[in-house]
Amino acid sequence: xxxxxxVKTKEVSPKKKRTAPAASQVFTRWLMKSEPESRLxxxxxxxxxxxxxxxxxxxxxxxxxxxxxxxxNFMRDQxxxxxxxxxxxxxxxxxxxxxxxxxxxxxxxxxxxFDKKDPHFDPSCTKDNPKWMMVDVKYVRKLKRFISxxxxxTLHLEHKESGGPLRSLAxxxxxxxxxxxxxxxxxxxxxxxxxKDPEEQ
DNA sequence: GCCAACGTTGGC
DNA sequence: GCCAACGTTGGC
Numbered sequence: 001x002x003x004x005x006x007v008k009t010k011e012v013s014p015k016k017k018r019t020a021p022a023a024s025q026v027f028t029r030w031l032m033k034s035e036p037e038s039r040l041x042x043x044x045x046x047x048x049x050x051x052x053x054x055x056x057x058x059x060x061x062x063x064x065x066x067x068x069x070x071x072x073n074f075m076r077d078q079x080x081x082x083x084x085x086x087x088x089x090x091x092x093x094x095x096x097x098x099x100x101x102x103x104x105x106x107x108x109x110x111x112x113x114f115d116k117k118d119p120h121f122d123p124s125c126t127k128d129n130p131k132w133m134m135v136d137v138k139y140v141r142k143l144k145r146f147i148s149x150x151x152x153x154t155l156h157l158e159h160k161e162s163g164g165p166l167r168s169l170a171x172x173x174x175x176x177x178x179x180x181x182x183x184x185x186x187x188x189x190x191x192x193x194x195x196k197d198p199e200e201q
Numbered sequence: 202g203c204c205a206a207c208g209t210t211g212g213c
Numbered sequence: 214g215c216c217a218a219c220g221t222t223g224g225c
Contacts, residue, residue, distance in 0.1 A: 069220090090210085149212080175212085176210050176211075176219060
């Protein structure tokens with residue numbers, strides 16, 4: 001008698017719950033990049049400066065167009081209403097931190113993924129199976145002075161030697177992330193720079 | 202699951 | 214406008 005072939009009863013494991021991976025560290029402060037200078041993308045003009053945010057109704061906007069999983073996960077899993085973020089100008093003549101914003105609404109579906117005319121249209125997404133999320137943010141205030149990427153870079157390099165607060169700032173360790181997490185130590189230190197003369201550093 | 206090819210980001 | 218760094222894709 002032929003040995004009974006053991007029918008592989010594939011363990012019908014309950015569908016893996018799509019839970020957020022246990023975050024190794026919980027962040028409550030953020031840096032969000034936006035391009036303040038005009039640029040064409042798929043024939044659509046892209047530009048959103050800190051002043052543009054100030055001009056929005058209620059000085060609030062949805063942060064659409066993020067198409068990076070890490071950044072999406074931060075918005076989906078960790079950003080909470082009331083948290084603070086820096087508004088950073090990227091891909092421009094003068095990159096750096098210009099102001100403060102506040103999270104006004106937690107992660108929800110980014111509608112631009114379904115919009116064929118949007119430069120961030122993603123044909124792999126359906127309404128039943130959206131991929132991308134966004135949050136709402138509100139203008140809080142300009143910093144007392146502009147804190148340039150250059151200044152932050154200098155401090156980062158110093159702090160790598162000394163073990164200072166900006167030793168592992170995401171702006172340099174994960175440079176391409178458009179939504180970056182900051183520790184409160186990093187956030188508070190950067191914020192304290194606005195009261196200092198940049199020449200004295 | 203590796204990794205080459207490719208695309209994008211963003212400083213310079 | 215260049216290009217290094219790095220994230221994504223897809224063949225194998």
